[in-house]
Amino acid sequence: MMIAIFALVLWGALWAFNVKLAGWLSDRYARIAVPIVFGLTLVVMVELLVIGLNVSFVILPRPSEMVVRLFTSYEMLWEDFVQTILKGALTGYVVGCSTALLVAFLASWSDFLRRGLLPLGNFVAALPVVGLAPIMVMWFGFGWESKAAIVVSMCFFPMLVNSVQGLAATNAIERDLFKTYAATPLQQLGLLRLPAAMPFILNGLKVCTPLALIGAIVAEFFGSPFLGMGFRIKTSVGTLSLDLVWAEIIVAAIAGTGFFGLLLIIERSLTFWHPSQRR
Amino acid sequence: MLAWLSRSVLPVATIVAAIIVIWYAAAIPMNSMRTYMMAPDDAEISFSELVSDTWSQKKPQLPLPHQIVREVKKQATFSWIWKEKRRGYKRSLIYHTWVTLSSTLLGFGLGLVLGVSLSLAIVYSRVMDLSVMPWVITSQTIPIIAIAPMIIVIMAPMGLTGLMPKGVISMYLSYFPIVIGMTKGLRSSDPILEDQMKTWSATAFQTFLLLRLPSALPYLFPAMKISLAAALVGAVVAELPSGARAGLGARLLVFSYRSETIPMWANLVSAAILAGLLVVSFGMLERALNRRLGFRTAGEVSS
Numbered sequence: 001m002m003i004a005i006f007a008l009v010l011w012g013a014l015w016a017f018n019v020k021l022a023g024w025l026s027d028r029y030a031r032i033a034v035p036i037v038f039g040l041t042l043v044v045m046v047e048l049l050v051i052g053l054n055v056s057f058v059i060l061p062r063p064s065e066m067v068v069r070l071f072t073s074y075e076m077l078w079e080d081f082v083q084t085i086l087k088g089a090l091t092g093y094v095v096g097c098s099t100a101l102l103v104a105f106l107a108s109w110s111d112f113l114r115r116g117l118l119p120l121g122n123f124v125a126a127l128p129v130v131g132l133a134p135i136m137v138m139w140f141g142f143g144w145e146s147k148a149a150i151v152v153s154m155c156f157f158p159m160l161v162n163s164v165q166g167l168a169a170t171n172a173i174e175r176d177l178f179k180t181y182a183a184t185p186l187q188q189l190g191l192l193r194l195p196a197a198m199p200f201i202l203n204g205l206k207v208c209t210p211l212a213l214i215g216a217i218v219a220e221f222f223g224s225p226f227l228g229m230g231f232r233i234k235t236s237v238g239t240l241s242l243d244l245v246w247a248e249i250i251v252a253a254i255a256g257t258g259f260f261g262l263l264l265i266i267e268r269s270l271t272f273w274h275p276s277q278r279r
Numbered sequence: 280m281l282a283w284l285s286r287s288v289l290p291v292a293t294i295v296a297a298i299i300v301i302w303y304a305a306a307i308p309m310n311s312m313r314t315y316m317m318a319p320d321d322a323e324i325s326f327s328e329l330v331s332d333t334w335s336q337k338k339p340q341l342p343l344p345h346q347i348v349r350e351v352k353k354q355a356t357f358s359w360i361w362k363e364k365r366r367g368y369k370r371s372l373i374y375h376t377w378v379t380l381s382s383t384l385l386g387f388g389l390g391l392v393l394g395v396s397l398s399l400a401i402v403y404s405r406v407m408d409l410s411v412m413p414w415v416i417t418s419q420t421i422p423i424i425a426i427a428p429m430i431i432v433i434m435a436p437m438g439l440t441g442l443m444p445k446g447v448i449s450m451y452l453s454y455f456p457i458v459i460g461m462t463k464g465l466r467s468s469d470p471i472l473e474d475q476m477k478t479w480s481a482t483a484f485q486t487f488l489l490l491r492l493p494s495a496l497p498y499l500f501p502a503m504k505i506s507l508a509a510a511l512v513g514a515v516v517a518e519l520p521s522g523a524r525a526g527l528g529a530r531l532l533v534f535s536y537r538s539e540t541i542p543m544w545a546n547l548v549s550a551a552i553l554a555g556l557l558v559v560s561f562g563m564l565e566r567a568l569n570r571r572l573g574f575r576t577a578g579e580v581s582s
Contacts, residue, residue, distance in 0.1 A: 015406075022406045030409055038410035060433055116290030126508040127554045128515045131528070131547045134535030139340065213422040214516070221424075221519050222535050229425065234520065237428045249425045256420030 003052030007045050014041040058240045066246040073244065076232075077251050084229040085255050087144035088216035092151025097159045097208060099152070101201065104163035108193065109185075114164055121161040129154045133219040142223045151215040155208040162207070166200025167193050199274050202267045206260065213256050299344060303334070310339045342541045350545040372549045378526040379514050380553060382442055386449025387510040391503070393450060394457025401458070402465045402491075412462075419455050423448060423513060428520040445523070449513030453506040460502025464495030496572065500565040507557050515550065527553075 018037050022030050043063050049055070050062045057065075070077065107113040133150045140146035170193055178188045220230025229248050236244045310333035318324055324332075334343050342350075354372040397415065400407040427448045434444045468491050476486045518528030527550045534543040 018410055019406050022409050034406065034409035035411075035413040039414065056436075058432070059436055060429075112290050112293075114290075115287060116294040119287070119291055120294060123555065126558050127551045128508075128512045130512055131515055131531055131550055134531055134543060135540075135547075138535065138538065138540070210419050210422060213420075214424050217422050217424045218516060218519065222532070233425055233428060237432070237520070242429070242432065245429060249421065249429070252425045253417070253421040256422065257417050260416075260420045 001052065003048050005052075007048035007052060010048070011041060011045055014044075058242060061243040061246060065243045066250060069243040069247040070250055073247065076227075077247060079227050080229045080232050080248065081251055081255065083144060083225075083227050084147065084216050084220065085213070085252075088147030088219070088228070089151055089212040091144070092148035092216065093155055093208060093212040095148065096152035096155035096212075097205060100156045100159035100204075101163050104160055104167055105189070107164050108167040108189075114168065118161065118164055121157045121164070124157040125161055129157070130215060130218050133215065134222040137219055137222040142225055144228075146223075147216040147219045147228075150219045151212045154211045154215040158207045158211065159204040162200045162204030163197060166197030166204075169200060170196045199267075199271045202263065202271065206263050206267075209260050209263065210256060213252060217252070302341075302344060306339065306341045306343055307333045309333075309341045310336055313339070338538060338540055340540070342544045346541050347544045347548055350541045351548055354542070354545055355549070372545060375525055375527050375530050375546070376549050376553055378523075379511070379518070379528065379550070382445035382449055382517065382526070383507075383510045383514040383553075383557070385442060385446030386513050387453050387507055389446055389450035390453030390455075390506055390510060391457055394454040394506070395461055395499075397454070398458050398461035398465060401462050415455065415458055418451070423451050424516050424519070426451070427517055431520065445514060445517040445526075448517035449510045452513035453510035456502045456505040456509060457499070460498045460505075461495055464498030464502075465491050467498065468494040493572065497569070500569070504558060504561055504565070507561055508554060511550070511554050511557065 014037060018034055018041075021037065022034050024030075025033060046060075047063050050060055103117070107117050130150070132153055136149040136153070137146045140149050174192060174196075175188070178192055183191070217230040217233070220228045221234060224231040229252060233245050233248050236242070236248075307330060311329060313336060314324065314329060314332045333339070335346075339346075351372065356371045356373065397411065401412055402408075430448055430451075431440075431444045434440070434447065472490055473486065476490055481489070514526070515528035515531075517523075518526040519532060523529040527546050530546050531543060534540075534546065
C-alpha cells in the first residue's frame with residue numbers, strides 16, 4: 001500500500017516537474033522533453049502500482065518484466081517481426097498503396113471514372129474491410145501472402161480516395177498556365193499535379209499505416225504458420241505468458257511508430273511548402 | 280434531374296455494374312477446381328455445365344451476389360425476439376448485427392466522452408497539449424488487435440466482461456478522430472470574436488459555451504462520422520480474441536473454421552449494411568442539427 005501511495009506522490013511530483021519544464025524550455029525542446037517525461041512517468045507509475053497493489057502476473061506483468069522478455073527472446077520476436085510486419089504488412093502496404101495511386105492516375109484523366117470511383121471509395125473506406133481477412137486466408141493460404149492480401153484490400157480505398165482528391169487539387173489557373181507553356185500531359189502530371197497531390201498522398205499513406213498493421217495481425221487469428229505476431233499473441237494468451245504478449249505489443253508499437261515517424265520526415269522534406277508544415 | 284442522373288448516378292452505376300460482371304466472370308475459374316474434382320475422371324465438362332455448376336455450389340471459393348442476397352434474406356429473421364428457445368435464433372443475422380451494434384455504440388459513446396474531454400484539456404492546458412497529444416497520435420500507430428486480448432484480461436478480474444471490454448476496445452479506435460477534430464474546432468474560433476467576448480467581459484465559461492463550442496461543432500460532426508466507422512471496425516475486431524459467441528466478428532471466425540463461405544459473405548454484407556446505415560443516419564442527424572444551428576453544410580469544412 002505504501003508503494004502505491006508513493007507512486008501517486010511521485011506522479012504529482014513529476015507532473016509538477018513537467019509543468020515547470022513546459023515553462024522553462026523553449027517550444028522546440030519542450031515538444032520533445034515533455035512527452036518523454038510524461039511517458040516515463042506512466043511507465044514508472046504502472047511498475048510501482050503493480051508491485052504495490054500485488055497485481056498478479058497473469059493480469060498485468062510489470063513493465064520491467066516486459067522489457068526483460070523483449071531482450072531474452074529477441075530471436076523469436078525478430079522472426080515474428082519479419083513474418084508479420086516485413087513480409088505481411090509491408091508487402092501489402094506497398095502493393096495496395098501503389099495500385100491505388102495507379103488507379104488514381106487513370107481516374108485523373110477521366111472525369112467519368114473519377115465521379116464513379118470517389119463516392120464508392122468513400123463508402124468502402126467506411127466499411128469494416130478487415131472482415132475480409134478469413135476469406136483472404138481461405139484464398140491465399142496460411143502464409144504471409146494472405147496477410148499481404150488483406151492489407152492490400154484495407155489500404156486500397158483510403159489511399160485511392162486521398163490520391164484522387166489530391167490529383168484534382170490543382171486549380172484552373174495553374175492548369176491554364178501549363179497549357180500556355182505547351183506542357184505535355186506527362187509534364188503536367190509530373191510538375192504540377194503530382195506535387196500538388198503530395199500532401200494528400202502522404203496523408204493517405206499515414207492513414208494506411210495502422211490499417212496495415214491491424215490487417216496483418218488480424219489475419220493471423222484466422223490461420224497462420226507457427227510464427228507471426230498475431231499467432232504468438234493468440235497462443236501466449238492461452239499459456240498465460242503475458243510478458244511475451246506485451247513484448248510483442250512493444251515490438252508492434254515500435255514498428256508502427258517508427259514507420260509513422262519516417263513518413264513524417266518524408267512529409268516534411270517533400271511538402272515543406274504546404275501551410276500545415278510552416279513553423 | 281437528367282443532368283444529376285448522368286453526372287453522379289451513371290458513373291457509380293457503371294462501376295458497380297462492372298464489378299458485378301467481373302465478379303460473375305471470376306467465379307468461374309475460382310470455383311472450377313471443385314467442379315473438376317467432383318466430376319468423374321474421364322467426363323467432358325462443357326462450358327455451360329461449368330458455368331451452371333460454378334454459379335451454384337454449396338461451399339464455393341467465391342460466392343455469387345445472388346447466393347449472398349438469398350442467404351441474407353434467409354438469415355435476417357426477427358424470430359429470436361419472440362421465440363428465444365427455438366434453435367434458429369442463434370443464426371439470425373439481425374441478432375448478431377444487434378450484438379455488434381451495441382458494442383459499436385458503447386465504444387462510440389465512450390470514445391466521444393474521452394475524446395471531447397481530452398481535447399478540452401488539450402486546448403485549455405499547454406502542459407496537457409505538450410505531454411498528451413504525441414501519445415494520442417502514438418496510440419493509433421499501435422495496432423489495437425495486439426492490445427485487445429490484454430484489455431480483456433485486465434478487465435476480467437474487475438468484474439467487467441462481455442459488452443464492456445468490447446466497448447473499450449472499440450473506444451480505442453473511435454476516440455482518436457474526435458480528439459483531432461474537436462481540438463482543431465475549439466481552436467478555430469475567430470480571434471476578433473474572442474476579443475469581442477472579452478470586451479463584453481464574458482467569463483471563460485461563457486466564451487466557451489457561446490463562442491468556442493458552437494464554432495467547434497462543424498469540425499466535430501465529420502469527426503464523429505469517421506469515429507463511428509472506426510468504432511464498428513473496433514467492435515468487429517474486439518470479438519475475435521474475446522471468445523465471444525455472438526456478433527458479426529465472432530460469427531466470421533466460426534464460419535471460417537467450417538469454411539461455410541456463403542454465410543461468411545452474408546455476415547460481411549450485413550456489416551456493410553450496418554456501416555452504411557450508421558453513416559447515412561448520422562449524416563441526416565448532422566444536417567438537421569446544422570440547419571437548426573444555422574451552419575453551412577459541414578462538408579465544406581475538412582477535418
